[in-house]
Amino acid sequence: MALKTVDDLHASIVGKCPKCSGAGYQIARDEHSGQFNDCSCMTTFNEYKKYLLAGIPERFWAFNHDHFRSDFYEKNSITIGSYYLWTDELGHEALRGSGILLWSGDHGTAKSAMASLAAKQGVENGLRVRWFSGTALYDLLLRDSSFEESQVLKEVDKSELIIIDEVDKIFIPVGERKLVRARLSEFFNRIYEQLVIVVATSNCPIDDLQDYPSDIVDRMYEWDALELKGVDYRRHQSRLQKLIKTNAKKD
Numbered sequence: 001m002a003l004k005t006v007d008d009l010h011a012s013i014v015g016k017c018p019k020c021s022g023a024g025y026q027i028a029r030d031e032h033s034g035q036f037n038d039c040s041c042m043t044t045f046n047e048y049k050k051y052l053l054a055g056i057p058e059r060f061w062a063f064n065h066d067h068f069r070s071d072f073y074e075k076n077s078i079t080i081g082s083y084y085l086w087t088d089e090l091g092h093e094a095l096r097g098s099g100i101l102l103w104s105g106d107h108g109t110a111k112s113a114m115a116s117l118a119a120k121q122g123v124e125n126g127l128r129v130r131w132f133s134g135t136a137l138y139d140l141l142l143r144d145s146s147f148e149e150s151q152v153l154k155e156v157d158k159s160e161l162i163i164i165d166e167v168d169k170i171f172i173p174v175g176e177r178k179l180v181r182a183r184l185s186e187f188f189n190r191i192y193e194q195l196v197i198v199v200a201t202s203n204c205p206i207d208d209l210q211d212y213p214s215d216i217v218d219r220m221y222e223w224d225a226l227e228l229k230g231v232d233y234r235r236h237q238s239r240l241q242k243l244i245k246t247n248a249k250k251d
């Protein structure tokens with residue numbers, strides 16, 4: 001079940017903590033001192049609260065780079081290494097206005113998970129972070145009543161790091177929805193003008209986004225593209241099938 005509010009989050013982490021029974025603190029070992037210490041559940045709660053408010057999907061909250069498959073890591077070690085160097089620097093003035101596109105034509109390359117590492121590092125480094133899903137962006141812009149009152153654009157204005165997960169999945173209708181197209185252009189324009197840092201993921205290179213308005217594509221070309229290589233599951237599978245067949249013959 002997805003967590004929706006900070007209260008829900010508190011109830012699920014602190015409320016269910018077996019160490020402090022929901023109090024959020026523990027009496028110090030020397031109980032005569034009358035000192036109270038924050039329980040460890042509060043550390044987790046405070047961390048996850050920031051992720052929740054930044055819109056980072058819950059499935060990535062506890063994710064860290066140790067969770068990457070070793071073969072994926074080996075195949076992309078140079079790319080991942082330079083990406084980590086970059087994320088460590090988040091918050092430095094020099095990175096303002098920069099962007100990274102994590103793209104891959106292969107499946108299972110953990111693009112979103114990689115983006116979540118930047119988002120969490122940004123939070124840790126004190127940046128105001130906001131996560132957008134490409135598939136949801138069009139609907140969010142459509143729901144906004146007016147340009148001036150656009151919640152999405154307000155979010156952009158107060159963010160320092162924006163994640164656009166699956167930027168290739170933003171639905172851009174060619175015809176009637178001129179309003180949303182204009183807002184989407186403004187969305188990318190604001191990011192550019194306010195020197196917001198971007199981490200975007202895509203299932204294809206920017207060259208393949210032919211249907212996107214040229215002003216948006218131009219902005220995307222400003223980002224550094226990092227290609228991630230997937231693990232060849234198909235070859236792995238055929239090898240596995242051969243092995244199964246050989247073993248079947250033996251039986």
Ligand SMILES: [Zn+2]
Nearest residue numbers: 017020039041
């Ligand atoms: Zn606790």
